[in-house]
Amino acid sequence: MPAAKFEIVRKCKVCGELFKAKTIESWYCSPRCSKIAWKRNKDEELRMQKLDEVVKKIPKSKDYITVPEAYALFGISKETLCS
Numbered sequence: 657m658p659a660a661k662f663e664i665v666r667k668c669k670v671c672g673e674l675f676k677a678k679t680i681e682s683w684y685c686s687p688r689c690s691k692i693a694w695k696r697n698k699d700e701e702l703r704m705q706k707l708d709e710v711v712k713k714i715p716k717s718k719d720y721i722t723v724p725e726a727y728a729l730f731g732i733s734k735e736t737l738c739s
Contacts, residue, residue, distance in 0.1 A: 664677040664680070664682075665677070666682065668685035668686075668689050669693060670685075673685050707727075708728075710724060710728035711725075711728045714729070723737060
């Protein structure tokens with residue numbers, strides 16, 4: 657990673673703390689925040705995979721869809737559908 661030849665002050669994307677970035681590609685203030693961000697990204701990928709599996713199981717000739725299927729397809733919740 658290229659080291660910055662000037663001082664870069666950034667706000668950590670996890671905790672919001674200001675820090676001096678050691679490289680141009682630094683977005684987190686500490687290894688702890690970096691691990692938290694990595695875990696959040698992996699959890700989001702897993703959630704999206706599960707939603708994709710639900711969408712694939714919906715038959716094309718179905719007259720209506722269930723609330724979980726609507727959430728998987730359109731990202732809308734029960735509260736949105738019932739209001």
